[in-house]
Amino acid sequence: MVKKWFWGILGILFVGLAYIGIITPGIPTTIFAILAAWAFSNSSPELNNWLHNHKLFGKYLNNWEKKRVFPNKGRLAMFFVMIISSISIYFTLSRKALLIAVVCFILILIWAFRYPGSVEEYEKRVKEGKKIGWLN
Template identity: 40%
Template sequence: MRGLWLGLGGLFLGLGLLGVVLPVLPTTPFLLLAAGCFARSSPRLHGWLLAHPLFGPPIRDWEENGAISRKAKRLALGSMAAVLLVSVVAGLSWKVLLAQAVLIAVGGAFILTRPDGRSE
């Protein structure tokens, strides 16, 4: 089972690192998943992620307090709004727009109800 967690952690870490350079791929959720997987399989890799100067603080905020920084909240909500706007401009069907709007509303509500993390 440890090998499965380690493999998933590596996959999610890779996807998170791709998200740094690809604007359509989120970074933080994949890094949070990687940290969770590494916590179950590799204390060394989990510790490395937590100690990383860029990736560590949001992961620690989440693990310790279930918190998301205000900056991350603004970025996430802005990205969600931009995706919905692009979909409207692209002329997607009302069914697709409705599904997107509902999912974005649920995701946005989750984000907004999390405590604020440490200031950047």
């Protein structure tokens, strides 16, 4: 019971961050919606259903789960947030922290840009027999 509450509260937090991402430039929406769906899948089928049928988030979640599409807009927002974060780390923390952060950011970007950015790109990859992502 405690686990369900934990995952439910975490899911609600991620939905809130996804909403903030809609109105705030530079904060990604898609990744928070995906994290919310993951949290809700561990807590409440009703909330998970609600999120998958949501008019703002449903399309992105369904595209991710069925086709592994990571929207170009989300990738670009993630890239710019990482640049801003790197600059702030440069001025506030040690060079070692900056190096660790930049390496992590680069690995995350490589992962994100490996997936198709649109349904059209997904369909093109399928038609050409190319991999969709790293694991499929």
